[in-house]
Amino acid sequence: MFAEKDSVLVSSITADSPRERLLHLGPSALRADELLACVMQSGNGRTTVFDIAHRLLESIGGVYALADVEVSELVHVPGIGRAKAIQIAAAVELGRRIAHKPSESRLQIRTADDAARYVMDRMRYLKKEHFVTLLLDTKHRLVGEETCSIGSLDASIVHPREIFRLAVRRVASAILCVHNHPSGDPTPSPEDIAVTKRLTQSGRVLGIEVLDHLVIGDGRFISLRAAGYMDK
Incomplete structure (x- = not known):
């Protein structure tokens, strides 16, 4: 009897709105479009929020x-106005911040693999190139992070002044640069190599070591230091 009642309850919940399913089954039971429907809350009178x-x-x-x-x-997506767009953007940013909650002990970046593991999941799917700087202390523990540019990597966009500004302010002793290739292929371009050399030279002048520059692809990465481009 109890099993039959439980079956009826689950069937009823499954037929309910995404909000009811989240309430009874938890957020992990919902698909991505159902979670998004919960964030937006309502449709527009002509189309349901789920659609x-x-x-x-x-x-x-x-x-x-x-x-x-x-x-x-x-x-510009049909059915999504300014209010819903803001709701979605805020929810995405909250998720991003929660996912990168600082640990009680600072993350130590000992190798290129350590850095790649730290950024891979959030950078491998980005549709634009993001240039990120990891700021490290004398023991190579993470003390800060900054997205320095979004768009095609170019020496005129990724300027040493911007890269090292926060590093100087946070008294970082070293930095590690990371950017993604939306194509999924992490093979460094001539621009990647040129930017890396420029930043390495600037770091020497400022006394802030550029430990490495990683190019992130889809589930794989290339270290420009391991490839020998930072020693030339």
Whole structure:
């Protein structure tokens, strides 16, 4: 009898709205479009919130693309106005911050593998190139992080002044640079190599060592130091 009642309850919940399913089954039981529907809360009178959520994910290429979509792009998706776009952007940013909650003991970056593990999951799916600087203390423990540019990597965009500004302010003794290739292929370009050499030279002048520059692809990476480009 109890098993039969439980079966009826689960069937009833499954037929309910995503919010009811989240309440009874927990957020892990929901698909990405259902979670997105919970964030947006309501439709627009002509289309249900679930259909809007499903359409949005299809139009941008899946849930991971949300990490790289701006409010100005979201408002052009049918059914999503300014308010819903803001809700989505805020939810994505909250998730990003929670995912990178500082540990009680600072993360120590001993190798290129350590750095790659730290950034891989959040950078491998980005649709634009993001240049990130990890700031390290004398024991190579992480003391800060900064996204220095978004867009195609170019020497005129990734300027040493911007890269080292926060490092100087945070009294970092070393930095490790990371950027992604949206193509998924981490093979460094001539621009990647040129930027790396420029930053390495600037670091020597400032007394802040550039430990490495990683190029992140889809599940794999290349260390420019290991490839020999930082010693030339």
